[in-house]
Amino acid sequence: MRILLVEDDAMIGEAVAQALRDAAYAVDWVSDGVAADLALGNAEHQALLLDLGLPKLGGLEVLRRMRWRGSRVPVIVITARDAVADRIRGLDLGADDYLLKPFDVQELLARLRAVTRRKGGQAAPVLSNGVMTLDPTTHEACRGSVSLVLSAREFALLHALLLRPGTILTRSELEERIYGWNEEVESNAVEFLIHAVRKKLGADAIRNVRGAGWMVERHV
Numbered sequence: 087m088r089i090l091l092v093e094d095d096a097m098i099g100e101a102v103a104q105a106l107r108d109a110a111y112a113v114d115w116v117s118d119g120v121a122a123d124l125a126l127g128n129a130e131h132q133a134l135l136l137d138l139g140l141p142k143l144g145g146l147e148v149l150r151r152m153r154w155r156g157s158r159v160p161v162i163v164i165t166a167r168d169a170v171a172d173r174i175r176g177l178d179l180g181a182d183d184y185l186l187k188p189f190d191v192q193e194l195l196a197r198l199r200a201v202t203r204r205k206g207g208q209a210a211p212v213l214s215n216g217v218m219t220l221d222p223t224t225h226e227a228c229r230g231s232v233s234l235v236l237s238a239r240e241f242a243l244l245h246a247l248l249l250r251p252g253t254i255l256t257r258s259e260l261e262e263r264i265y266g267w268n269e270e271v272e273s274n275a276v277e278f279l280i281h282a283v284r285k286k287l288g289a290d291a292i293r294n295v296r297g298a299g300w301m302v303e304r305h306v
Contacts, residue, residue, distance in 0.1 A: 087110075087111050087112065087132045087133070087202065087242060087245060087246065087249075087263050088111070088112040088113075088114065088130065088131050088132055088262050088263050088264075088265075088266065089106055089111045089112065089113050089114070089131060089132065089133050089134070089135060089198070090114050090116070090122065090125055090126065090131040090133070090134045090135070090159075091103055091106070091113055091114065091115045091116070091135045092115075092116055092117075092119070092121075092122040092134065092135065092136045092137055092140065092145065092148065093115070093117065093135070093137045093164070094117045094118060094137060094139070094140055094141055095137075096117075098187070099115055099117065101191070102135065102164075102191065102194070103115045105191040105194075105195070106195075107238075107266075108238075109195055109238075110225065110238035110239070110241045110242045110245075111198075111242070112242065112262075112263065112264055112265050112266040112269070113266045114131070114266050114267045117140075117141075118140055118141045118142040118143065119140040119141070119142050119143025119144055119145060119147065119148045120142040120143050121142075122136070122140070122143070122145075122148045123143060123148055123151055123152075126148070126151075126152050126155075126157060126159070127155070130259075130262050131159055132159070132160075132202060132205075132263065133159060133160045133161070133162070133198055133201060133202055133205075134152075134159050134160070134161045134162070135162050135164055135194075135198075136148060136149060136161055136162070136163050136164065136181075137163075137164055137165055138163060138165040138167055138172065138176070139165065139166070139167070145163065145165070146175060146176060146179060149161060149163075149176065149179045149180055149181060150179050150180075152180075153179060153180035158205070160182045160183075160201035160202060160204070160205050161180065161181045161182050161183075161201075162181070162182060162183045162184070162185060162194070162197055162198060162201060163176045163181045163183070163184045163185065164185050164187060164189065164194070165184075165185075165186065165187060166186065166187040167186075168186055182201045182204070183197050183200070183201055185197060199211070199222050199223070202249070211223065213245065213248040213249065214248070215248060215251035215252075215302050215303060215304050215305055216251075216304065216305030217229060217230075217303075217305045218248070218287065218291060218302065220236075220241070220244055220245060220248050222245065225238075225241040227241075227244060227283075227286070227287060229287045229288060229291060230288075232286070232287060232288075234286055236283070236286070237282075239264060239279055240279055240282055240283050240286075242263060242264045243260060243263075243264055243276070243279045243280065243283060244283055244292075244302075245263075246259075246260060246263040246264070247260075247292065247300065247301060247302045248302055251301075251302050251303065251304035251305075252301060252302075252303065252304035253301060254295050254298050254299045254300065254301045255299050255300060255301065256298065256299040257276050257299060259299070260276050260299070260300070261275070261276060264276075264279070276300075280292050280294075280300060
């Protein structure tokens with residue numbers, strides 16, 4: 087899953103970005119509102135972590151513009167502004183959640199899992215297609231009698247597919263969810279990860295749709 091982090095404090099930004107990478111997210115980090123506005127218009131992200139006190143363009147204006155363009159990307163505001171009026175304005179402009187600094191990184195990750203579940207129409211904390219399950223908290227995948235913990239990239243791949251069972255994702259769509267801007271992507275990286283997941287969970291765990299991409303079947 088690809089996250090856009092908008093934070094102008096270098097120390098906080100680096101700490102949050104590293105925590106997200108450790109949790110198997112692909113992270114794009116920008117430090118001002120103009121760069122955030124451009125990134126939201128030019129790249130696909132599955133969630134936005136947005137500070138409010140940004141240079142060049144304030145966080146609330148970034149939020150207003152993205153919702154005006156019709157973006158439905160989940161937004162968690164992360165800010166030191168604790169005034170109730172600021173929180174109300176942010177939520178009314180389209181924020182999905184609000185987290186005050188300083189915050190515990192584990193709480194941020196839990197809130198991120200929650201808002202992305204809601205976007206995908208999932209209420210349960212564990213993703214499932216009816217046959218296979220994936221726990222975003224532990225990165226544990228289960229299929230039949232097989233239960234094991236996936237690597238960070240294997241988890242990111244299967245998470246992208248299980249968020250929308252029955253939906254075909256192309257190579258570029260999978261790469262966008264697994265890798266950030268500054269990460270080099272080898273030409274066969276997606277195939278390598280799919281092979282690794284199939285080896286662990288079964289050859290038919292991920293289906294190839296020739297000429298289109300890959301999917302996990304939806305089972306009722």
